[in-house]
Amino acid sequence: MKQKFIAISSFGKIRHFFEALSTPENVQIIFYNSLNEALPWIDEQCIGVALNQDHLTLEDLSYWHTIKEKCSVPFIFLSYHRDDQRQLDLLKQLFSIASSEYQIQREHEAISLSPNVIFDPAGKVIWKQGHEYMLTMMEFRLLMYLLTAKECASTIDHIIDRVWGVDAYTTSNTVYVHIRKLREKIEDDPSHPKILVTCHGIGYRLNIFPKNLEVASCEETTALH
Known part of the structure; x- marks a missing residue:
């Protein structure tokens, strides 16, 4: 569609x-x-x-x-x-x-974010331990963008530009709110995220790619500019 x-x-x-x-x-x-x-x-x-x-x-x-x-x-x-x-x-x-x-939707029927968390792009839904969590459009766009960014960490400004649009009237607080809501749907413990992680001094990335899992510190991740 x-x-x-x-x-x-x-x-x-x-x-x-x-x-x-x-x-x-x-x-x-x-x-x-x-x-x-x-x-x-x-x-x-x-x-x-x-x-x-x-x-x-x-x-x-x-x-x-x-x-x-x-x-x-x-x-x-x-x-x-x-x-x-x-x-x-x-x-x-x-x-x-x-x-x-x-x-991404065409290439993947489902994406494993962790052993217990599955993302269905076509249905815009998260399956976590057998429970279904529907994503809003902006949560979906945020997750899809982070998937396309792969190993790189994305800054707040870059997320706003790519997800909301360069001319959008969006603040960093809006991004924080959507990050928190997305974590509530994909993390076992949103207060201690393991999937959507914060790279201090840089931004955010998904901790699901092999290269990321080998990195001991988020500070070693290269930021997008």
């Missing part, structure tokens, strides 16, 4: 803008003229929203806050007054993440 990416603009040129992108086979771009029109279709199955409205009204801001409360979907604000290449790079980055997630 294809993932949704929603583009909101009252300008017809926005379609030409997206034609310059190489869209992954698992992503469908859906166009709407306004936030109000798109609101019912923005949910946790949506990988991102691009908004191109230079003059937001109070009503638009109200819709935007409703969406942010409803789900943690990444927002990218597009403007013809900004560098087009910069905006294209942001969208390509988001689509690249979606493509990587799709590839």
Whole structure:
């Protein structure tokens, strides 16, 4: 099933803008003229929203806050007054993440995070000691990103850029909350994590790859930049 990416603009040129992108086979771009029109279709199955409205009204801001409360979907604000290449790079980055997630889902029916913890990418679910824990979209995206990062530790800033989007209004506290919630679903003892570990002074990584398991100290892990 294809993932949704929603583009909101009252300008017809926005379609030409997206034609310059190489869209992954698992992503469908859906166009709407306004936030109000798109609101019912923005949910946790949506990988991102691009908004191109230079003059937001109070009503638009109200819709935007409703969406942010409803789900943690990444927002990218597009403007013809900004560098087009910069905006294209942001969208390509988001689509690249979606493509990587799709590839992992195709290659793995299930991923063992530990002997007692299984991650099912297709179902967006964690199986821990026989119990089922459904992941939210942002928990799923966070876990998928850490899987693609493999042996490397990811900084907070890098996680925000790759999971929420460079232009997202996201703070480090938001990342901490999602890390904690994800640990509650994958760790036997979230207060003493063995799978999603903290590399002090660097960031976070999954402790499930052979190279990581051989490392005695997290400080030896190379950070992403």
